Amino acid sequence: MEEELNKKYEINNYIKKQINKNSYILGVAAGSGMTAKYAEQGGADFILALNSGRFRLMGVSSLAGFLPYANSNEVVMDFACKEILPMIKKIPVCFGLCATDPTIELDSYIDLIKKKGFAGINNYPSIGLVDGLFREALEEQGIAYEKEVEAIRIASEKGLFTVAFVFNEEQAISMIKAGADIICVHLGLTNGGSLGAKKILSLQAAKKMAVNIFKRCNELNPNIIKMIYGGPVNKPIDVQYMYDDTTIMGYIGGSVFERIPNEQALIHITKSFKETNNFQFDDLIGKITDGLGSQTDYINFIKKYISLHYMDEISLNEVAEILNLSRSYLSTLFKNEVGISFTEYLINFRLNRAIEILKLEKLPLNTIAEMVGYPDYTQFSKIFKKYKGVSPKNYLTSFSRCLDTR
Numbered sequence: 001m002e003e004e005l006n007k008k009y010e011i012n013n014y015i016k017k018q019i020n021k022n023s024y025i026l027g028v029a030a031g032s033g034m035t036a037k038y039a040e041q042g043g044a045d046f047i048l049a050l051n052s053g054r055f056r057l058m059g060v061s062s063l064a065g066f067l068p069y070a071n072s073n074e075v076v077m078d079f080a081c082k083e084i085l086p087m088i089k090k091i092p093v094c095f096g097l098c099a100t101d102p103t104i105e106l107d108s109y110i111d112l113i114k115k116k117g118f119a120g121i122n123n124y125p126s127i128g129l130v131d132g133l134f135r136e137a138l139e140e141q142g143i144a145y146e147k148e149v150e151a152i153r154i155a156s157e158k159g160l161f162t163v164a165f166v167f168n169e170e171q172a173i174s175m176i177k178a179g180a181d182i183i184c185v186h187l188g189l190t191n192g193g194s195l196g197a198k199k200i201l202s203l204q205a206a207k208k209m210a211v212n213i214f215k216r217c218n219e220l221n222p223n224i225i226k227m228i229y230g231g232p233v234n235k236p237i238d239v240q241y242m243y244d245d246t247t248i249m250g251y252i253g254g255s256v257f258e259r260i261p262n263e264q265a266l267i268h269i270t271k272s273f274k275e276t277n278n279f280q281f282d283d284l285i286g287k288i289t290d291g292l293g294s295q296t297d298y299i300n301f302i303k304k305y306i307s308l309h310y311m312d313e314i315s316l317n318e319v320a321e322i323l324n325l326s327r328s329y330l331s332t333l334f335k336n337e338v339g340i341s342f343t344e345y346l347i348n349f350r351l352n353r354a355i356e357i358l359k360l361e362k363l364p365l366n367t368i369a370e371m372v373g374y375p376d377y378t379q380f381s382k383i384f385k386k387y388k389g390v391s392p393k394n395y396l397t398s399f400s401r402c403l404d405t406r
Helices: 002-022 033-042 051-057 062-066 072-084 106-116 132-140 145-157 169-177 203-220 236-243 259-275 279-289 295-309 316-323 327-338 342-360 365-371 377-388 392-404
Strands: 025-030 046-049 093-096 120-122 161-166 182-186 225-229 250-253
Touching (some): 002 025, 002 161, 033 072, 046 072, 046 161, 072 093, 093 161, 145 161, 145 169, 203 236, 316 342, 342 377, 342 392, 377 392
Parallel strands (some): 025 250, 093 120, 161 182, 225 250
8 A cells, every 4th residue: 555655646746846847737638549649749747538538539529428328437448458558658647437337336446447557537527517407316316426526535545646627616625635636627618629519618707717716725735736627728828828827737638639639630631632732833843843943933832832831830941941942042032023021921921811711700819810820819919910000809890890881
């Protein structure tokens, strides 16, 4: 038992060192070995193996993890043992345990989880995401959140690292008393992508909720690790908003790392292969590769390259390297032929594309900024105002008024 508790202490110590080193920690809820592998390479501090991750990879909402399509614990045990545990060696992997499963005996099943090599557990799927009459009916039959608290207590006593999803102050208190190592405020279903839940908390409401819960946690145990999960928090800028002026120490994401990027990447790459069957451009690349390109060919290549990659981080250095020309020569050539510098052309292209999207789609301005290559909205807003004379917000307002007067 002493050795087991030492292992739990080691993981706790490792997590706290990461907080001291990087200010915050990151957990990734994975449904496959690929997600886990690249999340670890990207700097994730721990992995949660959750049944909803498996459904996400099927193209189904995370909510499928709450329906009787499969046995949750068996699903996690199967894919996590085959794909995640063999792949991940440097960071902890926690088992997403459905503690209310009536077909298992918690104590012995947690022993099995430990025997298989998992570093800890997490209470998912959780009754905390169920509400209304259905929640009442479940609790009347003993299928209640208290079972999840019991699972965290047993696992903690057995020396496993424990990540507790909580949905209110009372649950947070119960989980701290049960020995949870991490209290993670679950903010609801992750919003974003084509499968996002419609009813979500706003960022402001989510932050207020988390702050209130963690205030109570700090009264009981100021050293408890405090994290957030899900809801409207699905971009780095959202996470930063949640961190500002709070005691939140980290973020756990599922759909944001697994479903949403896959949706966006697959749609984008499929469209690219479908729409970029441009034989003139292919011919242009061939001429340049063979050393037969003229100055006009180089300029046309740069313009086409910008039209295909404006949403990415690109530079004249990158293009010069592709064309095997010096940056200074290419810069002078472009300005002489086009009349403006490469940077100005790229900015104008991005801003004009942003305006096209703004007119066609009802999207948040920060989303449009990201779509045209500006992940930092403040930078986008400043550049937009400099080149267009008004802020993106005022431009949108003016455009909306024009539509209303038609």
